[in-house]
Amino acid sequence: MVNIRVGIIGYGNLGRGVEIALQAQADMELVAIFSRRGPAGVSPVDAEVKVEYLDAISAYQGRIDVMILCGGSATDLPEQTPAFAKYFNVVDSFDNHSQIPAHYSKVDEVAQAAGTTAVISGGWDPGLFSLQRVLAEAVLPKGATYTFWGKGISQGHSDAVRRVEGVKDAIQYTIPIEEAMDRVRSGSQPELATAEKHLREVYVVAEAGADQAKIEETIVNMPGYFADYHTTVHFIDEATLQAEHQAMPHGGFVIRSGETGAGHQHVYEFSLALDSNPEFTASALVAIARANVRMHAMGLTGAKTILDIAPAWLSHKDPADLRREDL
Amino acid sequence: MVNIRVGIIGYGNLGRGVEIALQAQADMELVAIFSRRGPAGVSPVDAEVKVEYLDAISAYQGRIDVMILCGGSATDLPEQTPAFAKYFNVVDSFDNHSQIPAHYSKVDEVAQAAGTTAVISGGWDPGLFSLQRVLAEAVLPKGATYTFWGKGISQGHSDAVRRVEGVKDAIQYTIPIEEAMDRVRSGSQPELATAEKHLREVYVVAEAGADQAKIEETIVNMPGYFADYHTTVHFIDEATLQAEHQAMPHGGFVIRSGETGAGHQHVYEFSLALDSNPEFTASALVAIARANVRMHAMGLTGAKTILDIAPAWLSHKDPADLRREDL
Numbered sequence: 001m002v003n004i005r006v007g008i009i010g011y012g013n014l015g016r017g018v019e020i021a022l023q024a025q026a027d028m029e030l031v032a033i034f035s036r037r038g039p040a041g042v043s044p045v046d047a048e049v050k051v052e053y054l055d056a057i058s059a060y061q062g063r064i065d066v067m068i069l070c071g072g073s074a075t076d077l078p079e080q081t082p083a084f085a086k087y088f089n090v091v092d093s094f095d096n097h098s099q100i101p102a103h104y105s106k107v108d109e110v111a112q113a114a115g116t117t118a119v120i121s122g123g124w125d126p127g128l129f130s131l132q133r134v135l136a137e138a139v140l141p142k143g144a145t146y147t148f149w150g151k152g153i154s155q156g157h158s159d160a161v162r163r164v165e166g167v168k169d170a171i172q173y174t175i176p177i178e179e180a181m182d183r184v185r186s187g188s189q190p191e192l193a194t195a196e197k198h199l200r201e202v203y204v205v206a207e208a209g210a211d212q213a214k215i216e217e218t219i220v221n222m223p224g225y226f227a228d229y230h231t232t233v234h235f236i237d238e239a240t241l242q243a244e245h246q247a248m249p250h251g252g253f254v255i256r257s258g259e260t261g262a263g264h265q266h267v268y269e270f271s272l273a274l275d276s277n278p279e280f281t282a283s284a285l286v287a288i289a290r291a292n293v294r295m296h297a298m299g300l301t302g303a304k305t306i307l308d309i310a311p312a313w314l315s316h317k318d319p320a321d322l323r324r325e326d327l
Numbered sequence: 328m329v330n331i332r333v334g335i336i337g338y339g340n341l342g343r344g345v346e347i348a349l350q351a352q353a354d355m356e357l358v359a360i361f362s363r364r365g366p367a368g369v370s371p372v373d374a375e376v377k378v379e380y381l382d383a384i385s386a387y388q389g390r391i392d393v394m395i396l397c398g399g400s401a402t403d404l405p406e407q408t409p410a411f412a413k414y415f416n417v418v419d420s421f422d423n424h425s426q427i428p429a430h431y432s433k434v435d436e437v438a439q440a441a442g443t444t445a446v447i448s449g450g451w452d453p454g455l456f457s458l459q460r461v462l463a464e465a466v467l468p469k470g471a472t473y474t475f476w477g478k479g480i481s482q483g484h485s486d487a488v489r490r491v492e493g494v495k496d497a498i499q500y501t502i503p504i505e506e507a508m509d510r511v512r513s514g515s516q517p518e519l520a521t522a523e524k525h526l527r528e529v530y531v532v533a534e535a536g537a538d539q540a541k542i543e544e545t546i547v548n549m550p551g552y553f554a555d556y557h558t559t560v561h562f563i564d565e566a567t568l569q570a571e572h573q574a575m576p577h578g579g580f581v582i583r584s585g586e587t588g589a590g591h592q593h594v595y596e597f598s599l600a601l602d603s604n605p606e607f608t609a610s611a612l613v614a615i616a617r618a619n620v621r622m623h624a625m626g627l628t629g630a631k632t633i634l635d636i637a638p639a640w641l642s643h644k645d646p647a648d649l650r651r652e653d654l
Contacts, residue, residue, distance in 0.1 A: 020588045024468045101651050121654055128462070130654040131638050135455070137653070138614040138641035139607075141351045185600075260610055261347045264602035273512075275591035280466075283587055287465040307649055311458050312634040314465035322634055324428050326464070327448055327457040 004028040004293050006286075007064040007088070009054070009080065011035045011042045013248070014093065015070035017282025019045050025286060027316050031064050061087050065296075066289045069093075070282075078103060085111045085118040085303075089296050091289045093123040093281055100126065108303035117296040119304045122288040123281040124272060125149070129254050131306050132270040136256035140266060143258025144189040148176035148197050152250030152277060160225045161202055164218050166210030169238065171245045175199040176253060187257045187265035195228040202226075202233045205241050250277035287314040331355040331620050333613075334391040334415070336381070336407065338362045338369045340575070341420065342397035344609025346372050352613060354643050358391050388414050392623075393616045396420075397609075405430060412438045412445040412630075416623050418616045420450040420608055427453065435630035444623040446631045449615040450608040451599060452476070456581050458633050459597040463583035467593060470585025471516040475503035475524050479577030479604060487552045488529055491545050493537030496565065498572045502526040503580060514584045514592035522555040529553075529560045532568050577604035614641040 004027055008015050011033050022030045023046070032050040035042045039051040052060075067084055069092040071077050077094045084090050085107055094103050100121055111118040121127060125147070133145050154174050161170035180197045183190045202219055206212055216233045220226050236244075251272040258266050274280045288306065291313035295304065312319050317326075331354055335342050338360050349357045350373070357376055362369045365380040379387075394411055396419040398404050404421045411417050412434055421430050427448055438445040448454060452474070460472050481501050488497035507524045510517045529546055533539055543560045547553055563571075578599040585593050601607045615633065618640035622631065639646050644653075 017587070024587070097654070100654055101647065104650055126654045128466070131462075133653045134638045134642050134644075134649055135458075138617075138638075138643070139455070139610050141643065260344070260351070260603060260606040264606050266602060266607050266610075267598075267600040269596075269598045269600075271594075271596045273594040273596075275593060276587060279587040279591050280593050283466050283593075290465075305650060305654055307639040307646070307654065308637050310635050310637045311461045311465070315461050316465070316468065317461075319634070320428065322461055323431055323632060326460045327424070327427055327453045327632055327634065 004290055005031045005063065005065045006289055007031050007057075007060060007067045008033045008070055009035075009057075009067055009084065010070035010076065011037075011044070011051075012070065013278035014282055014285075016045060017276070017279040018068050018070060018285060019049065020279060021283040021286040024283075025290070025316060028286065028290065032060065034067075057084070058087065064088060065293045066091060068285050068289055073099075078106075081118065081120060082106050082110045085116050086114050087116070089117045089292050091119045091122050091285050091292055093127070093285055094121045095123060095126055097126065104303050104305070112302040115301050117292050117301050117304060119288050119292050119295075119306070119309070121305055122285045124274075124284055125252065127281075127284055127288075127306055128272070129252065129270070132254040132268075133256075134307055136254070136258070136268040136270075140256055140258025140260070140268060142260070143256050143266075145254065145256040146181075146184045146192065146197070147252065147254050148181060149252040150174040150176050150198065150250070152252070152274075153248060157200065157202075157225055160222060161204065161219055164215055164222075166207050166212075166215050167204055168207045169205040169241055171203050171241065173201045173203075175201055181253060181255065184255045184257060185267050185269070187259075187267065189257055193228070195230075198229065200226055200229045200231040202231060203236050203241060203245055204233060205238045206235055247275065248277045250274050250280075290314060290316065331617055332358050332390065332392045333616055334358055334384075334387060334394045335360045335397055336362075336384075336394055336411065337397035337403065338364075338371070338378075339397065340605035341609055341612075343372060344603070344606040345395050345397060345612060346376065347606060348610040348613040351610075352617070352643060355613065355617065359387065361394075384411070385414065391415060392620045393418060395609075395612050395616055400426075405433075408445065408447060409433050409437045412443050413441050414443070416444045416619050418446045418449050418612050418619055420454070420612055421448045422450060422453055424453065431630050431632070439629040442628050444619050444628050444631060446615050446619050446622075446633070446636070448632055449612045451601075451611055452579065454608075454611050454615075454633055455599070456579065456597070459581040459595075460583075461634055463581070463585070463595040463597075467583055467585025467587070467595060469587070470583050470593075472581065472583040473508075473511045473519065473524070474579065474581050475508060476579040477501040477503045477525060477577070479579070479601075480575060484527065484529075484552055487549060488531065488546055491542055491549075493534050493539075493542050494531055495534045496532040496568055498530050498568065500528045500530075502528055508580060508582065511582045511584060512594050512596070514586075514594065516584055520555070525556065527553055527556045527558040529558060530563050530568060530572055531560060532565045533562055574602065575604045577601050577607075617641060617643065
């Protein structure tokens with residue numbers, strides 16, 4: 001039974017992932033995709049899906065229960081989430097951790113005034129990982145929590161490599177260090193800098209005639225990005241980059257080791273291993289969109305995060321079925 | 328700042344674990360332990376803690392915000408949870424999965440009428456594992472979820488071995504099969520019976536002169552308990568049982584493998600490795616007790632489960648701090 005009407009704002013990898021994720025949810029339907037590029041600039045997975053210019057969005061008030069914002073955190077979401085929360089319930093995946101409190105305040109003010117529900121920072125980190133960090137610390141207050149990322153692509157680091165002289169194209173993988181994870185699991189609660197938890201692996205397509213030794217040296221010594229890390233640089237040709245490095249895997253680990261009583265150790269561990277980062281992020285946003293509509297119906301308005309969402313609200317199942325089948 | 332006043336009903340391993348867990352929570356205080364055995368029959372970890380006969384509990388109405396029920400699921404909780412929900416907010420760890428819907432209904436009726444908040448089936452399974460199963464399926468609706476238990480002691484199986492002729496004492500460990508977990512992680516979504524997911528390891532102290540070969544044969548062929556499993560039996564002496572098998576470790580895994588789009592595989596995995604099953608279960612109940620009091624203040628009365636609790640309600644931290652530090 002379809003009862004939640006959804007709109008997508010922005011149609012890159014994430015917007016496409018949301019369209020795909022909605023196809024798997026029987027109680028939700030995609031009403032329209034909104035894009036600055038308009039119908040001619042967007043090719044949905046399902047050619048039947050309606051595409052509108054972003055300017056046409058106001059005509060959809062009352063016809064869409066929740067908008068999923070699929071723009072970027074750098075410039076799109078800081079503007080769009082408050083702007084659209086004025087008229088719609090919204091969900092975003094704002095992931096600039098240090099800016100979350102400011103983004104929350106700005107969105108909360110608009111959503112409170114408008115009586116809409118606005119869930120920010122869905123996805124998996126922030127998102128599912130945040131939820132695990134909070135749960136783990138609530139249950140085990142004496143302990144330490146560690147987050148490891150990867151194996152996955154870091155766009156920021158890939159971009160930094162592409163700016164090196166002589167580099168034609170490049171991709172960078174962040175890889176968690178197994179030995180550091182094992183130290184955490186042992187309960188020793190080590191002090192670990194980010195560089196002690198992760199390796200960096202770079203695949204470079206060099207310009208013809210470029211000095212590869214110099215490129216490698218520039219990369220591994222780049223301050224802020226690579227200098228503190230153990231970094232491996234591989235030179236490959238363009239065909240290999242296209243053939244083997246176009247997937248968007250990611251994932252990571254949240255591990256808390258904590259103690260109760262007289263030295264009893266407990267390890268709480270959560271991990272994700274994802275073939276497609278945007279499709280999984282989109283799947284989380286879609287479940288959150290369902291919870292958003294339910295929270296709005298309960299009168300819970302203003303800015304919210306995954307930390308404000310009871311698990312049952314995310315599920316398509318009836319609460320009695322959840323208790324019987326999943327509890 | 329202490330603001331949540333807690334009572335413990337029942338003082339076995341779990342009640343003792345709750346007392347210990349409360350010591351680690353700065354915003355909660357233990358007002359009294361209630362036991363059928365009374366003050367003479369109970370030795371709290373902290374000798375200063377007040378112990379009362381269970382009969383004296385009615386004098387504490389209005390002086391305790393939430394009662395944590397630490398009795399067993401077989402006979403105590405089916406009676407006690409509805410009985411005490413009439414007068415107090417309560418939390419229990421009712422873990423008889425097939426009886427949860429009936430227990431929920433009975434408790435809900437009383438708590439709705441009394442205007443109290445009653446969270447049933449806290450702990451880790453049911454409890455944290457249930458929450459993970461619901462989250463994983465909400466985000467990845469196309470997929471399969473698997474629960475593995477162990478390494479940990481099964482009381483039911485240990486008791487069954489102790490009833491075998493010639494057995495003086497025994498303990499049974501349930502152990503998840505690594506190879507089955509790896510098949511699940513591969514995304515192949517295998518059909519696995521419980522016996523294909525777990526091994527059983529038994530440590531037996533035999534009576535003097537007993538026929539060990541016969542004991543082993545009786546155990547490994549015991550229908551319902553061992554016949555379907557790969558079971559290993561070790562004979563040890565009483566001193567070794569006392570020295571090496573008095574700890575109460577447990578844990579397990581919830582793994583969902585799911586698919587999005589055109590064959591992108593994702594693995595969602597949660598695990599616990601616990602030195603002390605009762606102390607960790609108690610730690611979960613204490614965090615849930617905090618959420619219970621907050622839900623009661625919000626007017627959320629009746630029977631609830633961990634599926635109805637937003638993560639932020641479990642935490643001692645301020646919501647703004649959670650967003651800044653954990654989101």
